[in-house]
Amino acid sequence: MRGTTLVQQIRPNVRRTKKSRNAVRADRVEEALRYYRVTGLREPQTSLRTTIADLLTDLRHLADREGFDMARIDKEAHLNYLAELTLR
Numbered sequence: 024m025r026g027t028t029l030v031q032q033i034r035p036n037v038r039r040t041k042k043s044r045n046a047v048r049a050d051r052v053e054e055a056l057r058y059y060r061v062t063g064l065r066e067p068q069t070s071l072r073t074t075i076a077d078l079l080t081d082l083r084h085l086a087d088r089e090g091f092d093m094a095r096i097d098k099e100a101h102l103n104y105l106a107e108l109t110l111r
Contacts, residue, residue: 045107 042050053071060074061067063081086093 044110048107 056071056074056078059078060069064074064077069077083093086096
């Protein structure tokens, strides 16, 4: 493919505009939530806020089943989030 970079040849859907890492993270989870809303909840019209709450609830059930301490995981995730805010 003449005139394109190797990255464009491998991944033609790579964005042309530079987004922050946190914007990319938000995009990534938004896509996962869209999938979860339709296939997991089977309620494509559910609000984003409700979908997040339902996913968190289901994650808690999974953590219980696997013997994980969800409060500890949530605390770790919050610390990671705070650290990522400063990276920009």
